[in-house]
Amino acid sequence: MSKLTSAWAIGLLAAVSLTAPASFADTPKDTLVVATTIDDIVSLDPAEAFEFSGGDLLQNTYDHLVEFDPMDLSAGYQPGLATSWTVSEDGKTFTLTMREGVKFQSGNPFTAEDAEFSLRRAVLLEKTPSFILTQFGFTKDNIEQTIKATDAKTLVITTDKKYAQSFVLNCMSATIGSIVDKKTALEHEKDGDMGYEWLKTNTAGTGAYSLKTWKPNESYVLEANAEYWRATPAMKRVFVRHIAESASQRLLLEKGDIDVARNLTPEDIAAVAANGDLRVDEDLRGRIVYMSLNQKKAPLNDPKVIEAFKWAIDYKGMTETILRGQYTVHEAFLPLTYLGELKDKPYTLDIAKAKALLAEAGHADDVAVKINVRNEPSYMAMAQAIQGTLTEAGIKVELTPMTGKQSLGEYRAREHDIYLGAWGPDYPDPHTNADTFAHNPNNSDEAKLTGKLAWRNAWDIPEMTKETEAAVQEADRDKRAEMYRAIQKEHQMTSPFVVMFQKIEQTGLRKNVENLVTGSAISSVYYWTVTK
Amino acid sequence: MSLTGSRFSGRGAWLPSRTGLLKGGRVVATLAATLLGLLLITFLIGRVMPIDPVLAVVGERATNEVYEATRKAMGLDQPLIIQFFTYIREVVTGNFGTSLLTSRPVIQDIARVFPATLELATVATMIGVALGIPAGVLAAVHQGRWPDHFVRLIGLFGYSMPIFWLGLVGLLVFYGKLDWVAGPGRLDVFFEDVVPQVTGVILIDSLLAGDLEVFTNALSHIILPASVLGYYSLAYISRMTRSFMLEQLAQEYITTARVKGLSETRVIWGHALGNVMVPLITVIALSYANLLEGSVLTEIVFAWPGIGFYITNALLSADMNAVLGGTVMVGIVFIGLNLLSDLLYRVFDPRAG
Known part of the structure; x- marks a missing residue:
């Protein structure tokens, strides 16, 4: 018995010493690790995605014709992939000029044809968020006339009646207005689905990040697009982990294994606020x-x-x-x-x-x-x-x-x-x-x-x-x-x-994380603005 | 479905036939009938639940047109019986359908989440067995004295404590305060996808790749959730071992062995424990099978992407392809372990042959 007991003791000791974690005091300077819940993501296709977490992921992988300035969201929409626009006198025709020199993550150049393809497919696929576009009178039958790239730089959109300009452009900044890489989507087309099956689990945008891996209910990893047209993201990689339990998120944050905790209960928020290494942001x-x-x-x-x-x-x-x-x-x-x-x-x-x-x-x-x-x-x-x-x-x-x-x-x-x-x-x-x-x-x-x-x-x-x-x-x-x-x-x-x-x-953050914008009432989270 | 607790009473549950073919045929037929029954029940439960699977796909905002089109595309406008047979036809050809929640083939999802559960359950069972059996023996040998009380108290604690709470306290102490183990998740994020996935069990894959750093990191992540689950399993195994041992220690052959002058160690660890192994196999298999179903609460606390969370999440969202696929997987595991315990039973007990 005594020998056996000693053997157990040695075994346990060995196990404990072997498993002592190779812990990091903090995550690397150019990496952001976020704990949140991502089990609501059903699809990554911008024509279909309509959940909070999906919106967060797509916000960082795609761009829109008009964008918000994350550092001043109250300023309203600004030029995005469209640099300027004019509206006809009857208020129904919008002529948008496309930004030049922008590339998709695939390396393909962005043109008006991609914008035309993206908006048309969102209408044609008839997924839940399609109403955001079809409310302007776009239908399967008239789409070729109402959303049209007249040349590589110009997109013309014609609505069925006069709407407030701000209404039309605001809708273009929604997830469904994300501009998809036409060439890449069509390369993965199956039975005329405009790349739908492929885009459900992959991304093809001009956004600040590209999706490296996505494990449903588990995690996804974003990798920075070094040539992003708005800025060079300071965070080269963003790890987003699904951690449902608030107490687990808090422990990870306190230990420095994650930089951001997005689902903390009021009790855990209070503890985070009282911790000198951490901070709570409200939005x-x-x-x-x-x-x-x-x-x-x-x-x-x-x-x-x-x-x-x-x-x-x-x-x-x-x-x-x-x-x-x-x-x-x-x-x-x-x-x-x-x-x-x-x-x-x-x-x-x-x-x-x-x-x-x-x-x-x-x-x-x-x-x-x-x-x-x-x-x-x-x-x-x-x-x-x-x-x-x-x-x-x-x-x-x-x-x-x-x-x-x-x-x-x-x-x-x-x-x-x-x-x-x-x-x-x-x-x-x-x-x-x-x-x-x-x-x-x-x-x-x-x-x-x-x-x-x-x-x-x-x-x-x-x-x-x-x-x-x-x-x-x-x-x-x-x-x-x-x-x-x-x-x-x-x-x-x-x-x-x-x-x-x-x-x-209320978001719990490590103190060194700056400029994380969670999107306020009008948008989703932005990672490219973050510095550490 | 459950493992047959009566297996160690042995006789007649599965009579050996003369030809291996017949035996094999019976096993396959039993397997198929059990799985079919399991699928039918799960399918029916899924369809009568007051959750609308179409809404799980289209979301709250969907217009009626989108809703109806999706309903049709999902085949839910067909009569229930047709839906079931269509599903079975697909399953027979190896197609478990696509999960609504992950947009991926269910089989791919299971191949991803099941190894996580398998890894956790296996390490937990190893801990449970390695500590539970000696503890049970110790308690039986010292019946009524302090080691017995101590083991029973530990067992009672393991049985009564909510596993969710135990997990959180474990994290707080061993990860938060003492820094002995790593936090929630299977690996630190920086080690993810470093070694190629072969079996999906990171401990094995990292060894296959010869990457000790990943192995150590995975071990430091698994040790705490496995210990929590292992503790639960320990409580069960030690209690059962104690009770089986008490029964054996009262037998005449034990007295005979002692009279023959065999050492106490040999009497207890050789003779008595040897005979206890037969019923213990069933107990261990039962405990292992329960862990393989996935422990949802442990998976949530430790952010462990296992099959328990996968099936629960799918069920709450009426993702029936995922639920059915997951259930079949759990069913196969149960049946497989049942067969395995039968097999081991024959190895340990020659009378069962």
Whole structure:
């Protein structure tokens, strides 16, 4: 026995000494290591990708005709792969001049033909984000006339009617407006798919980085494009690792094994903020958290009952407790920093007022509702807090926790009572949210306008629909902003949407990491600006 | 599906036939029937779940036109039975379909994630066996005294502690504070893709490539999650060893051996443990098979890209091709280990022949 015990002891000692990690004090100066979650990436094809993590990856591997300046996002769109543009008098034809001397990661030169190919394929492939382009009247049948490269330097885009110039160009800066290397895509074409199958797992852009490896749910590696036209990226390689657990991210950050941790809980954020080697950056993102009442379900369609719900939410209390540092109170459907943002917060917690409104409506104690909520900690915490205050106001609430996909199915079928969820803008123009929150041209079940939240909640708004349509065509920027503010004010008063919060992203970083831009409300993360 | 716990009681579960062909045929038929049943059940569960697989692909914003087109492209407009047979037909030709979430063939995904789980489960089982069996023997020999209480306490702790918590505390202490092991992940990022992938098991691939630096790094990453899982396995194995040993130590042949003047070491480690090995094989195989299913929580804490996380993620997103492919893989592992334990059983127990 004693011999055996000694053998074990020696074995264990050997194992421990053998496994002592070859640890790095810090990651190398020209390398960025990021911990985040990437399990939402479904496709890397810009014509299809529509998830947050996919947006981050593509932002760094592709460019657009117009770009934002990451160091001054509020300045709005700037020349990108298009250096200038003119708009015809009728406001329908955009003539864009392409930048010269830009090369794709393959080495192929960028021309207007690539831009034409990229926008056309996004329409032809008919994937989910294609509506961002087809809303300008581009169809399979007219695409050859409406998106056309007239020579290597010129792209002409013709819309079906007049839209605000900013609206059209803002949409071009969305992921779907990414410019793909036509030659490379066609080299990998299968059965006329314009390279779709290949581009789902590969990239072919002019961006600051090229994708070296992608292991789904595990990691991806970006390698700098030394000849990038905007700047030479200081970070030669970017490693992005999927680490779901906040505590694991924090430990890795504290030890210097990663430079950036993007999914930290408030507790871990507090610990990171208190650590002298680390720093916390905050960025206001575009995600809006709201609760909506299905107008097919009485008495949820009673204006007084709707208003009662708005007074029975502890907006401030939640942001000071369960959502501390993660969300800020925001009660309008356009995220702050968007054109036409509305800062008014007309509602606060007032149980007496909510009770009075319910009594006036004749529903003092007979409102019983089910709230569908995603079975995720932050949503469940919100739902429970909401349940508490609604109960105080005399509303009986049953929470139905569901997976994200499950709750969406019921929501899109207009079968819910109340839905508690979030909405993120699709492109950096106010129309993106106005179109879903305040536009419903046909409220019938048959219309199946499942992409619109107003339709999902069966909210019939012919007047507001017209106002939204007018705003998207207004050429004058200030006037347009004013129109959106007016729509939002009315929306706050009359809609069955209880808009509650806007997302704040808190990122933990090593102190030496500078200029990491996570994209604010209008964009995604930029790595080429980072220095260490 | 589970391994048959009654295997060590032995008789008649799989009668040896006279011809190897017949035997082989039976094995294949059993395998096929089990897998078919497994696929059918998983398929049905997947289809009755209140999750819409189309939404997993098209996302929340999709218009109804995009939604319908995708639904059709996925074959979900067909009756359930047709969908199932279409799937089986594809599987028979070796095509498990493409994962909705990763846009890659499921078979490729499994070839990537399963070796990660295999590596972790194997090291964990080695730890569990290497420590669990001696601990169980020690406890049985010293029944009712402090070594026994100690081993039982350790076992009880291993059984009761949530593995998620154990993993986090382990990381905090051994990685965060003591710096004895590396952090989450299979390798430091700088070592990724340094050695060519042959088996997918980094410990083996790095040795094949003769790259000791990668091997050491991989070992420093695996030791903690494997120890956490191994601890759990140790708790089970030591408890079962103790109980089997107590049974054996009360047998007459042990008394005879002692009377014959054999040393206590030989009596315990030779005679008693030798007889305990037969039922222990099943226990170890069971524990190993459970680990091979993937331990989702451990995989999350240690950012270990294994099959547990793959299947769970797929299931929550209604990625049925991935779920079915993963389930078949786990099924094959269970059946394979079942056969292996049968085989070993015959080796250790000549009566079973």
